[in-house]
Amino acid sequence: MCDTCGCGPGSEAVLRRPGNGTGHAHDLHADGMHHHHHHHDHDHRSRDPRERKIGMEQDVLHSNNLLAERNRGYFEARHILALNFLSSPGSGKTSLLEKTIPLLKAIVPVAVIEGDQQTTNDADRIDALGVPVIQVNTGTGCHLDAGMINRAVRELPLQDNSLLCIENVGNLVCPAMFDLGEALKVVIISVTEGDDKPLKYPYMFHEADVCILNKTDLLPHVEFDAARCRENAMRVSHGLEWFEVSVKTGEGLDAWQAWLEKQLGKR
Amino acid sequence: MHEMSVALSIIEAVDEKARLEGAGRISEIELVVGRLAGIDAESLKFCFSAAARDSLAEHAVLAVREREGQGLCTACGSSFPLAFHIAECPVCRSFSVRIVSGDEFFIQSITIEEKE
Numbered sequence: 414m415c416d417t418c419g420c421g422p423g424s425e426a427v428l429r430r431p432g433n434g435t436g437h438a439h440d441l442h443a444d445g446m447h448h449h450h451h452h453h454d455h456d457h458r459s460r461d462p463r464e465r466k467i468g469m470e471q472d473v474l475h476s477n478n479l480l481a482e483r484n485r486g487y488f489e490a491r492h493i494l495a496l497n498f499l500s501s502p503g504s505g506k507t508s509l510l511e512k513t514i515p516l517l518k519a520i521v522p523v524a525v526i527e528g529d530q531q532t533t534n535d536a537d538r539i540d541a542l543g544v545p546v547i548q549v550n551t552g553t554g555c556h557l558d559a560g561m562i563n564r565a566v567r568e569l570p571l572q573d574n575s576l577l578c579i580e581n582v583g584n585l586v587c588p589a590m591f592d593l594g595e596a597l598k599v600v601i602i603s604v605t606e607g608d609d610k611p612l613k614y615p616y617m618f619h620e621a622d623v624c625i626l627n628k629t630d631l632l633p634h635v636e637f638d639a640a641r642c643r644e645n646a647m648r649v650s651h652g653l654e655w656f657e658v659s660v661k662t663g664e665g666l667d668a669w670q671a672w673l674e675k676q677l678g679k680r
Numbered sequence: 681m682h683e684m685s686v687a688l689s690i691i692e693a694v695d696e697k698a699r700l701e702g703a704g705r706i707s708e709i710e711l712v713v714g715r716l717a718g719i720d721a722e723s724l725k726f727c728f729s730a731a732a733r734d735s736l737a738e739h740a741v742l743a744v745r746e747r748e749g750q751g752l753c754t755a756c757g758s759s760f761p762l763a764f765h766i767a768e769c770p771v772c773r774s775f776s777v778r779i780v781s782g783d784e785f786f787i788q789s790i791t792i793e794e795k796e
Contacts, residue, residue: 466708619765
């Protein structure tokens with residue numbers, strides 16, 4: 414088990430349709446998990462005549478990265494903008510999607526992949542918006558990986574020139590390491606967390622392209638310095654796009670929506 | 681962070697390679713881990729034996745070669761060692777630092793014993 418969050422290997426992930434929280438679950442085994450073999454020079458200088466050293470120079474996350482690139486190629490070829498939404502549990506990823514999707518679905522087709530250890534609660538919330546959604550239950554896993562996305566997209570009626578929102582498992586640690594094939598990573602923090610979060614979880618913020626500060630309506634009630642948080646985030650990731658929003662009141666969402674529409678226009 | 685699922689990926693990769701090479705067992709795995717790779721080497725070693733159970737790497741020695749981070753200041757072009765994702769250029773004090781190495785994480789080699 415992962416010493417941080419108790420995650421196991423990703424092989425137990427289960428795909429679910431909305432409203433199918435505990436019942437039938439079809440566990441589709443990926444046929445996409447190919448492994449490539451690099452044959453480098455063999456070193457025969459070993460001690461024991463039957464012992465030899467074999468060069469591998471293989472990235473540890475090699476199979477994930479290969480599959481992520483396959484996903485990315487698929488998205489690019491079909492002009493699908495894939496966004497990976499990351500945050501701690503409870504920062505407002507699903508609520509942000511609930512507010513954003515109704516505004517965007519008039520302009521482009523939207524589909525969603527929801528990642529959680531258990532339940533279809535989030536997929537049910539997205540399903541209520543009338544867009545296609547697949548829930549990936551990672552079981553003991555603490556993050557989505559490229560294989561789960563590869564399987565999930567086969568189950569989703571994705572359209573060309575569309576937006577795919579991937580909501581990762583709520584966790585600021587492990588998902589940073591796993592490329593899914595997304596175009597951009599969007600990290601969300603809320604003002605009820607600490608403004609030093611970017612410094613505490615630098616791997617995640619270093620990987621992120623966009624940072625959204627949520628729950629700004631609570632700023633008068635909490636000790637959270639939004640400017641300091643932004644500065645901390647910028648120190649870890651220099652090119653970060655920064656938005657301050659309240660999903661609850663709608664404040665700041667117009668800038669986020671305008672930015673998204675601009676990205677959609679770039680495909 | 682995350683070392684158990686990473687250990688399992690390593691075992692999967694080396695076990696597959698060793699079988700292709702006709703190995704009876706793996707005696708050593710050589711890993712290169714950059715200081716900025718987000719991997720705690722001690723924690724990885726700790727869960728490695730559990731991950732390796734029932735694989736060709738069950739009794740393998742895990743040799744971890746750590747690599748220092750190297751940063752490049754995009755403002756003045758200076759190059760300097762880096763221990764963290766946030767760094768200030770020692771020459772011009774800019775924060776605009778690009779990581780040029782230290783985030784690598786790969787399996788360098790395996791040593792196998794052929795079947796008797």
